[in-house]
Amino acid sequence: MSNDFSLKQFDIKQEHTAMKVGTDGLLLGAWADGGKHILDIGTGTGLISLMMAQRFPAAFVDAIDIDADAASQAEENVLHSPFADRVSVRCVSIQDYSVEKRYDSIVCNPPYFTHSLLSPDAKRTLARHSVALPFDELFQNASRLLSDDGRFSIVVPVDASSQIDTYAAIAGLFLVRRCLVRTTPKKQPRRMLLTFSSNPSPIIEEEGVIQNGPSEPLEWYRNLTRDFLLKY
Numbered sequence: 001m002s003n004d005f006s007l008k009q010f011d012i013k014q015e016h017t018a019m020k021v022g023t024d025g026l027l028l029g030a031w032a033d034g035g036k037h038i039l040d041i042g043t044g045t046g047l048i049s050l051m052m053a054q055r056f057p058a059a060f061v062d063a064i065d066i067d068a069d070a071a072s073q074a075e076e077n078v079l080h081s082p083f084a085d086r087v088s089v090r091c092v093s094i095q096d097y098s099v100e101k102r103y104d105s106i107v108c109n110p111p112y113f114t115h116s117l118l119s120p121d122a123k124r125t126l127a128r129h130s131v132a133l134p135f136d137e138l139f140q141n142a143s144r145l146l147s148d149d150g151r152f153s154i155v156v157p158v159d160a161s162s163q164i165d166t167y168a169a170i171a172g173l174f175l176v177r178r179c180l181v182r183t184t185p186k187k188q189p190r191r192m193l194l195t196f197s198s199n200p201s202p203i204i205e206e207e208g209v210i211q212n213g214p215s216e217p218l219e220w221y222r223n224l225t226r227d228f229l230l231k232y
Contacts, residue, residue: 005047007228009054010081014045016069021047023210024155024191025109027181030224031193032153034059035104039145041094042066042133046074046087048107051228053083059105060086066093066133094133094141102147108154110138135163139171143198151176152196158189168196179206184213 005012005021014020025044029051036059040049043063053061063078065071071091078087090097111133142152152173156164158180168175177195182188189207208220217232226232 005045006230008230009228010050010077010083012045012047012050012077013073016073017045018067018070019044021045026051026225026228027191027193028107028109028153028155030055030228031179032107033105033151033177033195035147035150036060037101037103037147038062038105038107039103040064041106041108041138041142042110043074043089044070044109046077046089048109049074049087049089050077050081050083052105052107053081053087054227061088062099062103063087063089064092064094064097065089066091095137097141097145099145102150103145104147104150106142106146106150106152108138108142108152110135110154110156135160136167136170139167139173139196142196143171143173146173146198148198150197153177153194155191155193158192161192164194173198174200175203176201177204177206179208182207182209184211185209185218 003015012021025047029048034052034056038052038059038061040061040063043049043065046063049061049063053059063074068091071089075089078084078089146152173196176197179193180189181191209218210221211217222232
């Protein structure tokens with residue numbers, strides 16, 4: 001059985017990556033603010049980079065990942081996409097990433113399992129746990145690489161709010177957009193999409209619900225992912 005994930009304009013191969021295509025990546029790639037120069041931290045399969053390239057036709061996207069197999073898989077996916085001339089992939093940690101440019105948009109679906117048991121699979125641990133990329137280092141480096149008017153967008157669990165607030169403040173970043181996401185109408189929000197900027201402004205508050213039940217996506221999620229998912 002193929003391990004590919006097919007979207008309307010590109011396919012994602014993911015047999016060599018620890019973390020496969022999931023709802024968090026799809027949400028962030030379809031929701032995040034863009035720009036002319038975009039950085040995707042911890043690109044994994046390259047999904048979010050390719051979604052951003054599709055959404056912003058004038059953008060150039062740099063994708064980085066600390067895992068060599070993930071970076072190689074992302075590069076393969078990019079090369080077989082319509083956006084190969086605008087997306088570049090490097091195997092490097094954000095802590096060691098150094099460029100002259102500053103980014104209008106930085107996106108990251110970070111590893112955020114900080115208290116759960118570590119997986120015996122080293123690559124899955126790297127992808128899932130904030131061992132190699134703690135929140136404080138993520139925010140510090142995003143702030144370092146963000147342009148004056150740039151936006152930094154992430155997807156994280158709701159229960160990480162207090163950590164996020166602290167590290168964003170230390171890095172000099174201000175929350176400017178927040179979307180609380182419910183899996184179903186009756187469930188409490190479990191994840192949130194957040195955008196930060198170096199410049200304070202009134203926070204735009206949003207809320208979305210993914211589905212009524214299995215295979216019953218709601219209008220908000222259908223509209224958000226309509227340009228990407230084959231079933232909409």
